[in-house]
Amino acid sequence: MPPRVVSLVPSLTEAIALSVPGALVGATDWCSHPADLDVTRVGGTKNPKPEQILALAPDLVIANEEENREPDLAALRAAGVEVLVTEVRDVPQAFRELARVLTACGAGTRPRWLDEAEKTWSELRPPDRRTTAVVPIWRRPWMVLGRDTFAGDVLSRLGVDHAYANHPERYPRVPLDELRATAPDVVVLPDEPYAFTAEDGPEAFPGLPCALVSGRHLTWYGPSLAEAPGALGEALRAALR
Structure with a gap:
């Protein structure tokens, strides 16, 4: 038993x-x-x-x-x-x-x-060209991925460097104007912990490509890890087309 x-x-x-x-x-x-x-x-x-x-x-x-x-x-x-x-x-x-x-x-x-x-x-090969990103995880107030996070490592292995990877905090609060000013290649918006959607999130970043991704693929460590590289990679490529 x-x-x-x-x-x-x-x-x-x-x-x-x-x-x-x-x-x-x-x-x-x-x-x-x-x-x-x-x-x-x-x-x-x-x-x-x-x-x-x-x-x-x-x-x-x-x-x-x-x-x-x-x-x-x-x-x-x-x-x-x-x-x-x-x-x-x-x-x-x-x-x-x-x-x-x-x-x-x-x-x-x-x-x-x-x-x-x-x-x-272990067999994953990231794209030759690396992509810069901002990765909000909350709004009101805006919070983003910072240093030393599982989600940040997931993205890095997919060729994505997020803007606050070297921030002293793991999940810093950053004013929206500052996030926009980083001018990343893409804004990555997961549906958890904050449930970003097509109607709630992208409008805050006019002129910037936004990738709406599954929080389960970005932040969960379990059976979803097998499909995460494909699902996240597809969402990122679609946003950057």
Whole structure:
């Protein structure tokens, strides 16, 4: 029998559900994949409900140092629950952490999708010409990708250099006028955490190409990693035509 697992990380929820059927007993309200996931919902990533998690009597809670708050995790540990906290800042680290999580959740063998995803990224050859970008992740206030982020590494491996990669902060707030003044080749607008759409986002960058991309492909580390290079590359090429 696999351990009873509660996942507080949407991308890891998908990975566990596909790789260790029956292990998950709880997940956050934001855990949208797989679409037919049928487990108890325990609140959001930033505001999980400890009493609901404890009621599920989990053997293990899966968390992430960026997505989840330390006080919430400390409360679970104080109640006697084991908490595994992942840290993912680049693509190779994502594969290492995925393997660690799945092993902890009772996977007897390494899943095929993980091998296929890792092979896809190891064989990736970025275009000869590199592209500059601004990558907002929020508006009101405007926030963008800064240094040392998984999404930034994903884009870099696709030949995209984002303007704030060397900023002291990981997700700096930057005035819109300053973002426009960088004059990037493209503005990359993911649909999460802020849900940028064709009607909400591109109008702020008149005259600049905008690539609307799936946040799941840009920021999730799980089964979506296998298709992420193709999906993101297609969206970028369409914006730059």
